[in-house]
Amino acid sequence: MTGISDTFTQSKKHVARRPIKWSVVGDHAVLVAGVLLMVLPVFMVFATSSHDRIEIARTGLQFGFSDQLGVNYGKAMFEKGGFTDTVDGSLMLMNSMILGFGFAIGKIIISMMAAYAIVYFRLRFATLAFWIIFTTLLLPLEVRILPSYEAIQSLGMANTYSGLIIPLIASATGTFFFRQFFRSVPEELVEAARIDGAGPVKFFIDILVPLSRTMIAAIFIIMFVFGWNQYLWPTMITTEESMFTLVRGIKQITQGVVDSNDIPEYGQALALSIIAIIPPVLIVLFFQNWFVKGLTESDK
Amino acid sequence: MAVVTLNAVGKTYPNGFEAVKPSSFTIADGEFVVLVGPSGCGKSTLLRMVAGLEEITAGALQIGEREVNDVDPADRDIAMVFQNYALYPHMTVRKNIGYGLKNRGTSTDAIEAKVQEAAKMLNLTELLDRKPSQLSGGQRQRVAMGRAVVRDPSLFLFDEPLSNLDAKLRNQMRIEIKALQRRLGVTSIYVTHDQVEAMTMADRIIVLNGGEIEQIGTPAEIYHSPASTFVASFMGAPPMNLIEAWIEDGAVRVNDGTLLASSGNRTVGPVHLGIRPEDVQLAENGQIPFDISIVEELGARRLLHGELGGQPFTVHVGKDVPATAGQTTVHLKPESLCFFDPKTGKAT
Numbered sequence: 001m002t003g004i005s006d007t008f009t010q011s012k013k014h015v016a017r018r019p020i021k022w023s024v025v026g027d028h029a030v031l032v033a034g035v036l037l038m039v040l041p042v043f044m045v046f047a048t049s050s051h052d053r054i055e056i057a058r059t060g061l062q063f064g065f066s067d068q069l070g071v072n073y074g075k076a077m078f079e080k081g082g083f084t085d086t087v088d089g090s091l092m093l094m095n096s097m098i099l100g101f102g103f104a105i106g107k108i109i110i111s112m113m114a115a116y117a118i119v120y121f122r123l124r125f126a127t128l129a130f131w132i133i134f135t136t137l138l139l140p141l142e143v144r145i146l147p148s149y150e151a152i153q154s155l156g157m158a159n160t161y162s163g164l165i166i167p168l169i170a171s172a173t174g175t176f177f178f179r180q181f182f183r184s185v186p187e188e189l190v191e192a193a194r195i196d197g198a199g200p201v202k203f204f205i206d207i208l209v210p211l212s213r214t215m216i217a218a219i220f221i222i223m224f225v226f227g228w229n230q231y232l233w234p235t236m237i238t239t240e241e242s243m244f245t246l247v248r249g250i251k252q253i254t255q256g257v258v259d260s261n262d263i264p265e266y267g268q269a270l271a272l273s274i275i276a277i278i279p280p281v282l283i284v285l286f287f288q289n290w291f292v293k294g295l296t297e298s299d300k
Numbered sequence: 301m302a303v304v305t306l307n308a309v310g311k312t313y314p315n316g317f318e319a320v321k322p323s324s325f326t327i328a329d330g331e332f333v334v335l336v337g338p339s340g341c342g343k344s345t346l347l348r349m350v351a352g353l354e355e356i357t358a359g360a361l362q363i364g365e366r367e368v369n370d371v372d373p374a375d376r377d378i379a380m381v382f383q384n385y386a387l388y389p390h391m392t393v394r395k396n397i398g399y400g401l402k403n404r405g406t407s408t409d410a411i412e413a414k415v416q417e418a419a420k421m422l423n424l425t426e427l428l429d430r431k432p433s434q435l436s437g438g439q440r441q442r443v444a445m446g447r448a449v450v451r452d453p454s455l456f457l458f459d460e461p462l463s464n465l466d467a468k469l470r471n472q473m474r475i476e477i478k479a480l481q482r483r484l485g486v487t488s489i490y491v492t493h494d495q496v497e498a499m500t501m502a503d504r505i506i507v508l509n510g511g512e513i514e515q516i517g518t519p520a521e522i523y524h525s526p527a528s529t530f531v532a533s534f535m536g537a538p539p540m541n542l543i544e545a546w547i548e549d550g551a552v553r554v555n556d557g558t559l560l561a562s563s564g565n566r567t568v569g570p571v572h573l574g575i576r577p578e579d580v581q582l583a584e585n586g587q588i589p590f591d592i593s594i595v596e597e598l599g600a601r602r603l604l605h606g607e608l609g610g611q612p613f614t615v616h617v618g619k620d621v622p623a624t625a626g627q628t629t630v631h632l633k634p635e636s637l638c639f640f641d642p643k644t645g646k647a648t
């Protein structure tokens with residue numbers, strides 16, 4: 001009896017006193033340090049983008065804010081710049097969006113259809129075909145960039161959106177992911193659909209695509225960010241400034257002025273960097289929610 | 301509603317394995333036929349050939365008047381219920397049931413009316429807007445049934461539809477399926493490895509073993525006059541007693557000389573004598589000694605396991621018959637005896 005009540009009062013006191021647990025403090029210190037490590041650079045870029053170029057050139061990255069925030073962002077987005085004075089931030093943002101979405105959606109469509117063919121149709125050499133697709137992982141764009149450029153150039157697709165996107169949308173990774181997923185879909189679903197009178201196209205659209213939505217979301221996140229951050233290919237294939245993407249345009253802002261011996265528009269470049277970060281972040285936030293929900297609500 | 305005729309239908313896989321030996325039988329209009337057999341006996345393959353999910357490599361299959369060997373599953377006018385239900389996980393119950401109709405170009409109003417009708421028949425009306433993941437096993441089973449019923453097919457195919465349910469629900473669904481089939485009068489083929497399901501549901505049972513038909517008959521025929529030792533031991537729980545015996549001088553004797561029965565005018569030689577455990581009576585002053593070693597108490601009845609003539613033997617008695625382990629004597633009902641050729645296993 002006394003034993004129980006003793007422990008009870010003890011635990012009560014325990015709650016009241018709340019002694020500091022050093023292990024918890026240690027955990028939090030590590031976490032906070034991690035967060036600062038990730039967030040501080042971005043914050044500094046954001047803070048610095050509110051200063052004028054002379055201030056930045058003189059004292060470097062800033063921790064505090066100044067009064068040039070609106071000016072820098074306005075100019076970065078809407079002031080025509082570059083060599084030909086035809087491109088502004090908003091146009092580059094749109095180009096990047098087209099590249100990002102086209103890249104991600106194109107990759108998803110192509111790889112889903114490839115995986116569908118490999119998994120569900122009795123093809124000769126289907127396995128061989130799959131492994132050939134898979135080995136293209138060993139040949140990233142950087143390795144085959146000259147032949148790719150040559151091909152696109154001779155097709156007259158340089159400086160077009162299709163030239164920017166199409167050479168990139170074949171995806172071994174996506175095909176692999178979808179193949180693994182399709183193989184886990186129960187065989188009976190295909191058979192039930194066949195008896196229900198759904199042909200290959202209907203089965204794909206009515207059943208396989210809705211079932212794959214979590215996979216699609218996951219691959220979309222990865223591919224959008226990947227496409228958004230493309231630098232080398234857009235640099236090769238777009239020579240007209242009106243086709244520039246954000247990632248490549250940021251450099252252009254500082255580049256142009258360095259040549260003319262003036263102080264570069266560091267503030268605008270940093271503002272553009274911040275703008276370039278936002279869409280991928282939004283995509284990840286938006287789809288992550290959906291993605292996690294789809295994963296936990298297992299309905300297969 | 302249709303007559304189904306299999307004419308030497310067989311299946312040989314490309315690797316040479318003969319899953320189903322050429323089999324012929326006819327299923328009458330509105331009949332409920334159960335294909336039963338152990339795992340790997342070819343019963344599912346046979347059903348899938350009827351469904352069109354498996355290619356027929358020999359013989360001809362007719363549904364109604366039409367030969368359907370090369371007809372697409374969707375055009376065979378059949379509906380199938382799968383073991384794991386195969387519901388489309390992302391569709392509501394309503395869409396699951398209506399999907400087949402939608403693919404056949406039925407108008408939205410007609411689909412809705414038919415789905416409502418099927419749902420009412422199966423007590424699914426409340427659940428129409430749920431997803432399969434929100435349903436219990438029995439409810440999913442009923443949705444799978446609804447998907448079959450709604451299309452008004454001329455043939456139902458069931459591929460072990462109850463094996464994923466717990467025992468209590470299985471008994472209940474067994475009755476529901478049978479009642480539904482009676483009411484709709486649709487010809488049905490039902491595959492199961494559970495001999496109780498086969499006995500209780502079938503109009504006729506087809507027992508398969510090793511890709512071959514062992515026997516076709518009504519449940520009573522299969523039970524009381526099995527065509528082979530395989531059927532005798534596969535159907536019925538506990539299985540039929542099979543005793544190695546010898547026929548000589550018009551009598552059947554076990555090896556130790558005990559007289560079991562009169563052999564009539566059967567040929568002299570070895571024989572397997574079969575008798576159902578419930579056709580054996582404990583008799584105070586019987587002729588045949590039976591050594592009880594274990595009494596299995598099942599409530600309504602008792603199973604007495606022991607030895608007769610040195611061979612394992614089981615007797616099934618009602619709860620009112622007193623029984624304890626030890627020596628006793630039994631009487632075999634002469635009209636319930638089955639004789640099998642020990643070499644071929646066939647009834648003689």
